[in-house]
Amino acid sequence: MTLYLTRFSYMPETWARLVQNPEDRRDAARKYIESVGGNLHGFWYAFGEHDGYNLWEAPDNVSMAAVCIAIGGGGALSKFETTPLLTVEETLEALTRAKTVGYRQPGA
Template sequence: MTKRQSLVFCALLSTSIATLPRAVAVAEGGTGAMSQYLVEAKYADQAWSAMAQKPQNRLELLRPVVERLGGKIESFWFSFGEYDAFVVIDLPDNVSAQALQIAGAAGNGFKVLKTTPLLTIAEAMEAMKKAGELRSSAAYGKARQELAPLEAPSK
């Protein structure tokens, strides 16, 4: 097994398919600088009407928009339930993600458009560690004490 194959195998063991490209980039010594976002969309009635009259591959319509922001679509699913579509997108930064959100919301095609930043397992573990360190700090203790609701006086 080559070194690259070993790194890719380790990345596969430690991450989900949605985060694999970034995990492989990090494993190979890169920064994995792209951030991933989950976009949940509920189409407006007029959008469904248009798709029923003229079926469209929404993935192919969205791809150049995301690429214009320097991003890449990892996966796209239609669904039924609360949301009509789920898309996992790699984008360079939060500003690009917010630009996509604003542009999408400004149109008439969606009833709901929700974008959620995604964390790799490693990022979540780092956040948990930082949270533990923060909770044991004097600054956190003081803030918690100051922000705690006043106790009712004893009778």
């Protein structure tokens, strides 16, 4: 399974609803990813460019995309970005395969 990092920001209205009715959103996030056979590894709030971060594991890109589409289309977020994460081993394999790509700089 692949790990994914998501960064999200709530709409002001979402924060207002959470102030009126505080809720542990980890439970909802866990339910969403488990519905496609994945796992939630972490859920953090932050201040700065994004309101929060999640670390998810999903069986494949299509499964994670389904979760992202459902969450992003829900209307509670102003931003939702997803980054697939590579293990060190996957990166080493990519580095080895890069030798065979035959890249040439433009104009060279």
